[in-house]
Amino acid sequence: xxxxxxxxxxxxxxxxxxxxxxxxxxxxxTRYLLLCRGTSNRCQELSLVASAISLVDPIEEAxxxxxxxxxxxxxxxxxxxxxxxxxxxxxxxxxxxxYYTLPINDKTNIAWDTLDEMHAWIYEDVGD
Numbered sequence: 455x456x457x458x459x460x461x462x463x464x465x466x467x468x469x470x471x472x473x474x475x476x477x478x479x480x481x482x483x484t485r486y487l488l489l490c491r492g493t494s495n496r497c498q499e500l501s502l503v504a505s506a507i508s509l510v511d512p513i514e515e516a517x518x519x520x521x522x523x524x525x526x527x528x529x530x531x532x533x534x535x536x537x538x539x540x541x542x543x544x545x546x547x548x549x550x551x552x553y554y555t556l557p558i559n560d561k562t563n564i565a566w567d568t569l570d571e572m573h574a575w576i577y578e579d580v581g582d
Contacts, residue, residue, distance in 0.1 A: 480556040480566065482534055482544060487527045489534065489556075489566060498569035500527040506572035516564040534565060 481490045487500040504526045518538040522529045535544035544554035556562050
């Protein structure tokens, strides 16, 4: 449901570049703490990090910052928006700064892949 809101908000607000395609950026929803591929409904929940904090090392190494409690998902969102090395900065999509675009690069791909691994670790059956 929240992912549908991303597509609607981007459609209404427009992207920072009119030529961006779904495969060229991620969208960070700071209200529901979701990382999505472009404007699609392919999203990862940042809340996964709270249950799988032991798997967060690749993100911390890529970004040079620790995901810290007590609110691990919010900490991760802040790291994704503003990497310590200044290599990029999340760009707001709407007036209330709920949605941000993040470039697809080595750092954000590591975050996406790590969240995907966390999801598999938490939800997928070991016996399959």
